[in-house]
Amino acid sequence: MKNIVLIGFMGTGKTSTGRLLAGRLNRPFIDVDKKIEQETGLAISDIFQHYGESHFRQLERDVISRVARYTNTVIATGGGVVLKQENMVRLKNSGIIIALTASLETILDRTSRRGVRPLLDCEDRAERVARLLQDRANLYMKADCTIDTSCMSPHQVAERVIVFLR
Numbered sequence: 646m647k648n649i650v651l652i653g654f655m656g657t658g659k660t661s662t663g664r665l666l667a668g669r670l671n672r673p674f675i676d677v678d679k680k681i682e683q684e685t686g687l688a689i690s691d692i693f694q695h696y697g698e699s700h701f702r703q704l705e706r707d708v709i710s711r712v713a714r715y716t717n718t719v720i721a722t723g724g725g726v727v728l729k730q731e732n733m734v735r736l737k738n739s740g741i742i743i744a745l746t747a748s749l750e751t752i753l754d755r756t757s758r759r760g761v762r763p764l765l766d767c768e769d770r771a772e773r774v775a776r777l778l779q780d781r782a783n784l785y786m787k788a789d790c791t792i793d794t795s796c797m798s799p800h801q802v803a804e805r806v807i808v809f810l811r
């Protein structure tokens with residue numbers, strides 16, 4: 646069976662939704678960032694700080710090339726996975742791509758409350774988020790289905806994915 650791959654900007658709920666979705670569908674769950682952290686023994690923020698973004702992108706590409714060979718798995722990716730076309734080709738070949746979106750306000754709120762995001766560790770987070778969203782908008786639109794999660798809980802988003810898959 647095909648994988649279900651969640652893509653989307655930081656704070657759109659890929660990890661929480663993916664975990665719930667995997668539980669509901671009784672499938673394994675993989676979070677790409679978590680896997681990178683487990684394999685390197687380093688937090689994502691430390692990888693960015695000590696080795697730079699391009700090194701992180703290589704680690705990400707390496708994990709994607711392996712998880713794209715899995716089957717039947719729910720895969721939550723990091724927000725920047727769309728930046729490399731080869732990642733998207735591999736993921737598209739491996740399954741159904743679901744893009745999660747959210748409003749700028751929702752993203753700012755969620756990313757201020759949960760997790761450490763090295764790309765948003767700056768003076769003007771709102772400006773940075775707006776610019777990254779603009780740069781990446783077309784890339785996220787390549788998904789098979791797009792769900793705006795702004796006013797939804799991860800449970801509701803998982804339910805919406807299940808309805809789409811039927």
Ligand code: S3P
Nearest residue numbers: 654655656678723724725762763
């Ligand atoms: C990134 C998103 C992060 C993480 C890294 C880079 C991005 O994952 O992979 O900090 O470029 O958007 P989340 O989308 O899970 O926060």
